[in-house]
Amino acid sequence: MKIHEYQGKEILAKYGVPVPQGRVASTPDEVETIARELGKPVVVKAQVHAGGRGKAGGIKLGKTPEEARAVAEQILGMDIKGLTVEKVLVEEAADIKEEYYLGITTDRAARRNIVMVSKEGGIEIEIVAEENPDAIAKLHLDPAIGLQDFQIRQLGFDAKLPPVALKGMGAFLKALYRVYLDYDCSLAEINPLILTGEGKLIAADAKVNLDDNALFRHPDLAQYQEEQEDDPIEAEAHKRGLTYVRLDGDIGIIGNGAGLVMTTLDVVKREGGSPANFLDIGGGAKAEVVTKAIDTVLLDKNVKGIFFNIFGGITRGDEVAKGMLEAIATMNIQVPIVVRLTGTRAEEGLALLEGSALTPAATMQEGAQKIVALVNQKAA
Amino acid sequence: MSILINKDTRVLVQGATGREGLFHTQQMLEYGTNVVAGVTPGKGGQTIEHAGKSVPVFNTVKEAAQATQANVSIIFVPPPFGSDAILEAVDSGVTGIVCITEGIPIQDMMKTYRFVKERDGWMIGPNCPGLITPGECKIGIMPAHIFSQGDIGVVSRSGTLTYELVDELTRNGMGQTTCVGIGGDPIIGSSFVDVLAWFEKDPATKAVVLSGEIGGNDEEMAADFIKNHMTKPVVAFIAGKTAPPGKQMGHAGAIVSGSAGSAQSKVEAFTAANVPVADLPSEVPGLLREKLGL
Structure with a gap:
């Protein structure tokens, strides 16, 4: 789960990290008021869960309260990668001399947390990572000792930070690591960490992603959860607790297990069909989940047929069949459905x-061929 | 022969009296797995009677391990307690772990993984279907009837896709030594590389089927390992070849993974390691035959 920059900064501030003065606002009036209170030039920053806000025109300078209001009017309500901007963060405009990067994330392969420090921070960090990976100092943390001072020093020297940053960066990194652990983060970044003309270090932007599996430990943050999908069917599917991704074809795909569903998409495509979605009912799904899944796939009016591919393990074939029958009995389904059902309790x-x-199929390939033929037949 | 588990493995079930735990304990007993104990705090003294067998339930893993000499634990407890269950088993000397539980927090698993390794244990999962040595021992939730004994090792990141591939193998007369579902979580006990190394050492395994999927760089690392350390033939399958690019990761994620993760990157890595990649699950047996010169 992602949280907004202003929420991330609130957390960092709680841990003693210097962040620019400012507040979040949702109307131009509020923006003007905040700018007036701050009494200096401000930056108005769109708060949406999308990268590239600056390039999309979602971050603008307001030298006076009136100007801040004017840019807020442009940014509030604007569309960034399909998401509408409903809130902006209004902050004092910093005098940036240098930009650094601090980040902590999970390295799957090493099964450890990895800390990264670079003196080339800012929006181009991804390019730095690709073109000049040595400019990013990295260190894996042993969970038995966490992040120690000697490691912070090593990272600072490896990243060739200038003396003033070398000295001040440790406190930021320590606080970031505490936030990372306390909030069960999968990613915590300060990018950029800026050095101002006065020689002060400030966390100018914060990115904090939380581990969805750990949200039960953070009910206070779980309330921040916002729909991050612009597609209305995807949004509805997530509300219903389904793993659904909309695609642009006309054959609805439902299966159990991500790998199997992905393979089903591949096979349908190979047989000349075009999948309308990815929908994984997960492991051990009950009948009502199956009914909900069919209903969700049919929200997409492009869908001309559905292919169900179930290989039961922890999912039981009889439960899946009950869900399908319930869907047929209660919904007015106009499209053909092909079912491939095997594994645990498939015979039942x-x-x-x-x-x-329903049209039965013995194998995934046969099912794919049948649904493609049925959909084409209908179109002809 | 096989890897990790065989007919002598003494299995303990943590969460044995819950809905899923009980159902799969019964399924494992029917398969012939030597389930020696169950653990559910507060239910010590009960027994699970099934398929003519009686399995005692204990309050703690320590008691269960002392009374039964269990050496592998399969875990069905809910995710908030998953890490605790693994640590309890390992601390009690049960150093083979199969964790079915889905949804354990990442930071919990990081510490837990370290502890398992420190005690020289092994762990499959979490969020996995388990593993099976056909005809001898099933420690997991997979439908037993699709497996058959033979000389092919199977390792897969996905649960149900493993069943699909194994079904193809069995229907083509190609039995398996051991099939391992390593799980799809960010932090897992055994990676492709770990399992490949075990198969390479197992004299009964003649060839290996590896089933991966898009995302991460585990497949690329597996390809690298095969190229440099394996003598046995490997055939791969990759799910998600036609999937559109996934949701963008944060800066740090991109930094760690670089440009790896696409189906193309994985196919290229396997091709460079002389590992044929099947386009369909049904092509896997044919590719194996070619590789084995059958």
Whole structure:
């Protein structure tokens, strides 16, 4: 789960990290008031869960309260990568001399947290990572000792930070690491950490992503969860607790397990079909999840047929069949449905489906061929 | 022969009396797995009676391990308690872990993984279907009837896709030594590389099927390992070849993974390691036959 920059900065500030003075606002009036209170030039920053805000025109300078109001009017309500800007962060404009990068994330391969420091911070850090990886000092942390002072020193020297940053950066990194652990983050970044003309270090931007698996430990943050999808069907599917991704074809795909569903998409495509979505009902799904899944796939009016591919393990075939029958009984389904059902309790499931309008298939490939033929037949 | 588990493995089930735990304990007993104990705090003294067998339930893993000499634990407890269950098992000397639980926090697993390694243990999962040595021992949730005994090792990141591939192998008369579902979580106990190394050492395994998917760089690392350390033939399958590019990761994520993760990157890595990549699960048996010169 992502949280907004202003929420990330609130957390950092709680841990004693210097952040620019400012507040979040949702109307031009509020923006003007905040700018007046600050009494200096401000930056108005769109708060949306999308990268490239600056390039999209979502970050603008306001030298006077009136100017801040004017730029807020442009930014509030604007569309950045399909997301509408509803809030802006209004902050004192910093006098930036240099920009550094501090980040902590999970390295899957090493099964450890990794700390990264670079003196080339700012919006181009991804390019730095690709073109000049040595400019980013990296260190894996042993969970038994966490982040120690000697490691911070080493990172600072490896990153060739100038003396003033070398001296001041440790406190930022320590606080960032405490935030990272206390909030169960999957990513915590200060980018850029700026050095001002007066020689002060300030966290000018903060990015904090939380581990979804750990949200049960952070009910206070779980309330910040916002829909991050601009597609209305995806948003609805997530509300219903389904793992759904919309694609641009006309064959609805439902299966159990991400790998199997992805493979089903590949096979349908190979057979000449065009998948309308990815929908994984997960492991151990009950009948009502299956019914919900069918209903969700049919929200997409492009869908001309559905292919169900279930290989039961922890998911039981009879439960899946019950869900399908419930969907047929309660919804007015106009499209053909092909079902491939095998694995745990598949025989019981297939017995339940006997005599229904569903088209059975013995294998994934046969199912893909059948649904493609049925959809084409209908189109012809 | 096989890897990690066989007919002599003494299995303990943590969360044995819960809905999923009980169902799969019964399924494992039906398969013939030597389930020697269950653990559910507060239910010590009960027994699970099934398939003519009686499995005692204990309050703690320590008691269970002392009474039964269990050496592998399969874990079905809910995610907030998953890490605690693994640590309890390892601390009690049960150093083989199969964690089915999905949704354990990343930071918990990082510490837990370190402890497992410090005690020279091994762990499969979390968020995995488990593993099976056909005809001898099933420690997991997979449908047993699709597996058959033979000389092919199988390692996969996905659960149900493993079943699909194994089903193809079995229907083509290609049995398996051991099949391992390593799980899809960010932090897992055993990677492709770990499992490949075990298969390379197992004299009964003649060839390996590896099933990966888009994202991360585990497949690229596996390809590198195969190229440099394996003598046995490997055939791969990759799910998600036609999937559109995933959601963008944060800066730090991109920094760690670089440009790896696409299906193309994985296919290229395997091709460079002389590992054929099947386009469909049904092509895997044919590619294996070619590799084995059958």
